Amino acid sequence: MAAGRGVRRGAAAEALALWRGRRAAAGGGADRRYATYLGAMLMLVCVAPAARALWLAGSDPEVVQALTGAAAPRIAGICAAAVWIGALLVGRVRGPALRPPTLASVLARSAHSRAAAFGGAVVRSGWSLVAVTAAAGACFGALLVRHAVPGTGLAGLDSMGAELLAALTGAAGGAGVGACAGAIAAIAWLAGQAAPRAAGPIAAGIAILVGVTEALPEIARVTPWGWIADAWAAAARLATAPDAGPGWTTPGAALAAFALALLPAAPALLARLETAVLEGQAARWESSAVHAFGMDFSSALAGYVPRPSALRRVRAVRDRAGGAAAAGLVRVFLVRDAVGAARAPARLVGGAIGVAVAGPLVALASVAPAPGAAIGVLGAGGAVLAFAALGPFTDGLRHAAAIAADLPLYGVDDAHLLLLHSAFPLSAVLVLMGAAALTFSVVAGVGPLAPVLGAAAIGVAALIARANAALKGPMPLRLLASIPTPAGDLSGAVRLLWAVDGVLLVALAGAIAPLALHAPAWGFVAVAPIGLLVAIGIGRWRGRRA
Incomplete structure (x- = not known):
């Protein structure tokens, strides 16, 4: 049986390689180069100025005071829960297991397992989401910790070197917490695609549970969004009291353990993917991509x-x-x-x-x-x-x-x-x-x-x-x-x-x-x-x- 699974997985890999080769021969490389160019222009025109404005805004003393305030950790935890709920709901209309329409239809209706046919797409989408959340966590961590430089007692370093070291330390811790949050979001994203009808009630249940933890704060310490809040509070304490130490090891370890415990559920979720869902999402995404490629963003969103x-x-x-x-x-x-x-x-x-x-x-x-x-x-x-x-x-x-x-x-x-x-x-x-x-x-x-x-x-x-x-x-x-x-x-x-x-x-x-x-x-x-x-x-x- 193991040999049969290996053969099917090899056949699926060969089919995917053949598909990629035919697309490259048909001019797909030129399309990818143009898409890369458009992405670079988008980064230059929109993303880079917005990122710089956000960093300058975050460096404002009043913003730093708000980020290190008493309510900031709770808001951070609620935002993380909102991201997970959003990933669960987005999975119903566009999940991580996505292939071109023809390929999705052929693979979904074949004898290949869902993991062999769509596992690569899920892994790529999941890593992309983890990279985004890790980058966001690194920015927030660096922003909070860099203000802890006065009084750190770092001997032999000038203020610029101490600020850089503090920023790197905060960025590393924030990236770890953000990566764990991204891994949870990736599993929720796949769960929304695997069980689209149950995603709505589950999201509503999570939202209710978040509201309950706001009313009973002692419960929040055993929830993932509570661990996010504890990690934020630890970084905020370091920003206001540098001698307190990072202190985010415990919530970070709990969040990492929770993310690792969810990862084994991915194969079971992949096996639950329905053919109709895979084909419908692939067709809608292809149509939206064509409209977006022509700069018609209204029509690109109309399909959803x-x-x-x-x-x-x-x-x-x-x-x-x-x-x-x-x-x-x-x-x-x-x-x-x-x-x-x-x-x-x-x-x-x-x-x-x-x-x-x-x-x-x-x-x-x-x-x-x-x-x-x-x-x-x-x-x-x-x-x-x-x-x-x-x-x-x-x-x-x-x-x-x-x-x-x-x-x-x-x-x-x-x-x-x-x-x-x-x-x-x-x-x-x-x-x-x-x-x-x-x-x-x-x-x-x-x-x-x-x-x-x-x-x-x-x-x-x-x-x-x-x-x-x-x-x-x-x-x-x-x-x-x-x-x-x-x-x-x-x-x-x-x-x-x-x-x-x-x-x-x-x-x-x-x-x-x-x-x-x-x-x-x-x-x-x-x-x-x-x-x-x-x-x-x-x-x-x-x-x-x-």
Whole structure:
């Protein structure tokens, strides 16, 4: 029997090698080189500036004080649990066991074991996730420990050498904890793919357990997120009291033991993978990759929009109730968009949570005592989160933009239809972000005017950017022309900027808007990104029939 398994594993390896060889002969190498180039441009244009801004923001004294505060370890543990829950849910739609559609179908329907056919893909995806979480843990560890240099007593080292040594020590410990968290997330990711129907209840159970441990802190010490919190608290103590020592050996060892105990479950989870799940995820990912390769990110994400599953018997379009004609029409479209969004309840709840969380982020940036990099990162993060979370609320807006280039279908002109479909997302932005910002101001004991106004302004900017994205249409042919320069062809960077212009402008608006509250002279600069969004939207609206 062992010999039979070895033969099947060898046959699967030969099939995979043959597939890779045929793809390379058919020009797959050129596609990979172009994908590598696009990835390098993305790193240069987006990731590197964002990473530098995050590091500068993290080095701000107020941010360091917040990271070493009493509540920071609990928040770190909750964030780790949220990552594991997210990995479990993401596995239902895109798991680590992924092959090209044809290869996935052939291997899934063959006599080869799941481990031989899909084990390599799982290992690569798992190591990639572990590398990301280890890098994040190393950054947080270095950020916390590097502030412990004064008073460390490192003889024979100048301040720069002591700071570097402390940063390396913190990075090593943080990387270890992050790698363990990544390994747990990788197993949860595979579990979501192996048991997609059970992933939702399991995720809900973990979330409830996290809430229980928040109410009963003594239970948290025997949970993985509690060990994350203990490791963070140990690093924070080292940052505030250098003579306390690292102290994260015990929680780190417990987390590593838990991760190692989960690893043997991977083969059993692989064996549970269903053929229909493997084929469906492979087809959706291939379609999304093709759209993303062409810089059409909206279409790339459209394949993962869940199908309507609730309120199918509830009428979305209803007759106008009494009152003014204009108010009745607004009410009709408001109800229509609300019922349509509620038919995908999980997506709607996720979007509502994202919009609500964006409110306190923008509010915190609005009430910061002095401008700095931390304010910009908070404001930009809140703005981008609001832009991303508004997706479930703007389906009607995208529908209005899609039919705006044709004859009117509903007896309403194009501009009026677009405004009517804006009522639901605008209400969501003002209610959710405004209420969250107001709640933050009450809890923080600050005036409500600046937080609420800042959240409302950024929310409206995110909605305008969503409308711009709906009106964008296909990429202009002139952007496909090459732009030769001494540094190389910049056409890929230009196309990338065109694809993510809304996200960049919203992030810029969120980063600059709080400055207007600190210095009125910055008011013109703060509204410039929003004005640019409006101008771009007007230009796209006028050229929608071209």
